[in-house]
Amino acid sequence: MRTATALVLTLMLAAGAALAANELIVTEIMYNSSESTDVEWFELYNNSDVILDLTGWYVLDDNLTHTRVPLSGTMVPGAVMVVAGTEALFTAKYPGVTNYFPACFQTYGVEWSLGNSGDQINVFDASEQLVCSVLFDDGAPWPTSPDGSGPSLVLVDAACPDYSDGTCWAAGANDGTPGVLTQTVSEEASTWGGVKSLFR
Numbered sequence: 001m002r003t004a005t006a007l008v009l010t011l012m013l014a015a016g017a018a019l020a021a022n023e024l025i026v027t028e029i030m031y032n033s034s035e036s037t038d039v040e041w042f043e044l045y046n047n048s049d050v051i052l053d054l055t056g057w058y059v060l061d062d063n064l065t066h067t068r069v070p071l072s073g074t075m076v077p078g079a080v081m082v083v084a085g086t087e088a089l090f091t092a093k094y095p096g097v098t099n100y101f102p103a104c105f106q107t108y109g110v111e112w113s114l115g116n117s118g119d120q121i122n123v124f125d126a127s128e129q130l131v132c133s134v135l136f137d138d139g140a141p142w143p144t145s146p147d148g149s150g151p152s153l154v155l156v157d158a159a160c161p162d163y164s165d166g167t168c169w170a171a172g173a174n175d176g177t178p179g180v181l182t183q184t185v186s187e188e189a190s191t192w193g194g195v196k197s198l199f200r
């Protein structure tokens, strides 16, 4: 009995350790909004059981020579934050959303964007280790309506072994839900607890 308990604990610890590679994940992407000038953003979720200190963390698109966009502050387990392209465009379209990082990837001097024919989002920690990467596309098996028709891309399987697998993503709500985890059309969780269980 004790041996069995120890084995279970060992397995739980192993599973917990494996999560560390995906402690901060991308849960929603708006790469081609319905406006003529894209209002781009993506959403990050603390998928770990610890408070993440994001000092020194940064994001990049597919071109790793582009300017690093710093993350900042801390995120408690289950917290959601948005990385916006252009603050003025983002706040004009989503005036109620305040949980976004101060640094934006289309700010003057940074100026990279999320390509409408596919692109990559990379999240690095303070040790310059890649903690999450999504290589998205606008063609099958990726949902195609997020390519300018209004919906966002939403992650429907947080345990997906490869976030660059389009089958782990679905078309979200029209204009998306930046900063709020109301993921997916089919598995929408109505409560925070539901969201947590969906993502664990």
Ligand SMILES: [Ca+2]
Residues within 6 Å of the ligand: 031, 032, 033, 038, 040, 113, 114, 115, 116
């Ligand atoms: Ca775009």
Ligand SMILES: [Ca+2]
Residues within 6 Å of the ligand: 028, 043, 176, 177, 178, 179, 180, 181, 182, 183
């Ligand atoms: Ca959302």
